[in-house]
Amino acid sequence: MKLIRELHESIKEDSKLIIFCDNKILYDQSQNTYTFEIKDLNPINHTGPFLCIASSESYCIYVLEVNKNEPILGLFMDPNSVNFVDLRQILGFLDQSSFLIASRASILSAWALNSKFCSLCGKAYSFNDAEGAFECSCNNAPNYPSISPCIITLIHDDDKILLGRSKFFPPNMYSTLAGFIEAGESAEEALIREVKEEIGITIGENDLKKIGVMKSFQSYKSGIIDNEFHTIFISKLNDDIENLSPQKEEVEALKTVSISLFKKLLENSENNSHFVTSNKEYYVFVLKKIKDFIKKNKT
Numbered sequence: 001m002k003l004i005r006e007l008h009e010s011i012k013e014d015s016k017l018i019i020f021c022d023n024k025i026l027y028d029q030s031q032n033t034y035t036f037e038i039k040d041l042n043p044i045n046h047t048g049p050f051l052c053i054a055s056s057e058s059y060c061i062y063v064l065e066v067n068k069n070e071p072i073l074g075l076f077m078d079p080n081s082v083n084f085v086d087l088r089q090i091l092g093f094l095d096q097s098s099f100l101i102a103s104r105a106s107i108l109s110a111w112a113l114n115s116k117f118c119s120l121c122g123k124a125y126s127f128n129d130a131e132g133a134f135e136c137s138c139n140n141a142p143n144y145p146s147i148s149p150c151i152i153t154l155i156h157d158d159d160k161i162l163l164g165r166s167k168f169f170p171p172n173m174y175s176t177l178a179g180f181i182e183a184g185e186s187a188e189e190a191l192i193r194e195v196k197e198e199i200g201i202t203i204g205e206n207d208l209k210k211i212g213v214m215k216s217f218q219s220y221k222s223g224i225i226d227n228e229f230h231t232i233f234i235s236k237l238n239d240d241i242e243n244l245s246p247q248k249e250e251v252e253a254l255k256t257v258s259i260s261l262f263k264k265l266l267e268n269s270e271n272n273s274h275f276v277t278s279n280k281e282y283y284v285f286v287l288k289k290i291k292d293f294i295k296k297n298k299t
């Protein structure tokens with residue numbers, strides 16, 4: 001899968017669509033998927049251009065923004081299981097590559113929607129294919145998206161890890177918290193805001209420790225390199241879990257697990273469905289960093 005940013009006049013055959021409505025993403029709970037094949041949807045009566053965000057040899061992925069009352073569900077799609085949900089509610093149980101594509105779709109969709117007119121002179125923007133950016137004939141700088149979801153793992157009482165689940169997760173599944181960086185925010189500011197929104201507590205910027213970045217780089221002809229990544233942090237949680245007030249829409253349940261239990265759950269993740277199986281390597285990395293973190297903070 002190649003990550004791209006292109007505008008196409010029409011949607012190519014055999015494509016997949018990621019569909020947004022009012023900042024929510026169309027999600028099929030029974031299939032655990034947010035990409036839909038054109039043939040399964042009602043005919044799309046939109047005119048181009050269409051934003052293509054990724055392509056493979058056999059298909060492209062487009063992002064489509066629809067209106068609330070648009071009948072997009074095809075005849076054989078079950079309206080009980082296919083709904084618009086807040087992307088944050090499902091982020092935690094997507095594997096790392098789906099996580100990246102879903103966040104990318106959300107951010108690029110908002111970027112394209114907000115890039116109709118030049119911010120300097122007000123003329124309509126045109127799209128520069130080579131740059132993957134909107135530009136204007138005036139002197140305004142091209143308008144690039146900034147793509148940066150982030151993840152945080154909170155550690156309580158030195159050796160307990162905070163996990164949460166949303167109502168859209170399969171039974172028993174938990175994950176660490178995740179969110180998006182809004183325009184103009186640093187990763188740290190975004191996490192402080194997300195943690196406040198999701199579980200109602202304030203963490204200090206000095207408590208955040210960046211432990212890694214997962215990247216996917218994209219070069220453009222101009223030599224400009226787009227950093228598409230998600231940043232991973234850990235932080236100490238100074239409140240008791242009883243004092244947390246999870247935002248029910250996003251976090252259905254919270255719990256803490258000891259490092260040894262976390263390890264055990266992870267080792268059996270193929271069978272116990274406690275974590276997304278394919279994210280095992282990622283969690284092993286986080287776990288190692290947590291151990292280093294605790295060791296350092298004790299000395």
Ligand SMILES: [Zn+2]
Nearest residue numbers: 118121136138
């Ligand atoms: Zn302009």
